[in-house]
Amino acid sequence: MVTGLEILLLVLVLAALIGATTIIQTIRPFIVNAVVGLLVLFLAQTVFGLSVAITPIALAIVAIGGFPGSLLVILLSLFGIAFVP
Numbered sequence: 001m002v003t004g005l006e007i008l009l010l011v012l013v014l015a016a017l018i019g020a021t022t023i024i025q026t027i028r029p030f031i032v033n034a035v036v037g038l039l040v041l042f043l044a045q046t047v048f049g050l051s052v053a054i055t056p057i058a059l060a061i062v063a064i065g066g067f068p069g070s071l072l073v074i075l076l077s078l079f080g081i082a083f084v085p
Contacts, residue, residue, distance in 0.1 A: 030063055037062030037070035044074050052077040053085040 041062065044050045052058070052074055061069045077083040 033066030033069070034059075034063040037066050040067060040070040041073065044070075050074060050078065051085045053083045055083065058083050 038059075041052055041054065041058075045052060058073045061073055063069075065072060073083055
């Protein structure tokens with residue numbers, strides 16, 4: 001026999017599952033942007049020998065901006081405006 005407590009727990013688990021799915025779908029583009037941007041920064045440093053200071057602000061720009069954000073950080077570093085090690 002199903003009790004009220006079991007029904008309540010089932011509803012809470014379903015709500016948590018739906019909430020987690022929504023959060024993951026919302027965060028996924030930022031994760032992809034961050035990975036692509038960090039890969040571009042890594043390749044710029046290892047392959048092309050560019051030196052870029054990796055700061056929390058640079059990481060935020062790369063995470064939000066993705067590939068264009070990483071290019072912005074690289075250009076600012078090249079011209080000596082910001083993110084210079």
